[in-house]
Amino acid sequence: MGYNSATVRFGALTDTIPVRRLEKIWFSKGRDVPKGWGKEVHITNHIVLPGEQFPIGYSGKLLVYDRKGAVSSMHFHTVKHETFYILKGEFIVWYYDPDNADIKHEITLEGDKVEIPPNNPHQVICKGNNGIIIEFASSDYAWDNYRIAKGDSQTKEIKRPCGCPTGKFE
Numbered sequence: 001m002g003y004n005s006a007t008v009r010f011g012a013l014t015d016t017i018p019v020r021r022l023e024k025i026w027f028s029k030g031r032d033v034p035k036g037w038g039k040e041v042h043i044t045n046h047i048v049l050p051g052e053q054f055p056i057g058y059s060g061k062l063l064v065y066d067r068k069g070a071v072s073s074m075h076f077h078t079v080k081h082e083t084f085y086i087l088k089g090e091f092i093v094w095y096y097d098p099d100n101a102d103i104k105h106e107i108t109l110e111g112d113k114v115e116i117p118p119n120n121p122h123q124v125i126c127k128g129n130n131g132i133i134i135e136f137a138s139s140d141y142a143w144d145n146y147r148i149a150k151g152d153s154q155t156k157e158i159k160r161p162c163g164c165p166t167g168k169f170e
């Protein structure tokens, strides 16, 4: 499936590993995905299929919150590890302490980052009038989103730029 094999030396060890055929560089745009709290801009999502070594699994998106108080669901992922970098604005990040189930929050400012390992419920609220988070993460699988409290995407109508019918989704 797009792979050749090659014999490679790792120090004293020799192993045969799959080697991906050379792919060319390509250019495209981020994809806007409307949300109840604003929009996501999907930049990339490299999925690793079972048994595959390549491509390396990673994803990246912008989380664009469009108003004060805009809120995501409280949710967790069982596989995905997320790193948030606050590019613009201020946010409140709610999370649980897994040792004692205390619910805690932290105020994050521009330049702050938040590491969210798998299985940690988290929820983000926009503290200023708007704000942007860059999300770096491992592969983003649609089945790996577990919501435990509703956010704006579950409670508000979502405005789609295409003008097609609005509705609650995601």
Ligand SMILES: [Zn+2]
Residues within 6 Å of the ligand: 075, 076, 077, 082, 122
């Ligand atoms: Zn998340």
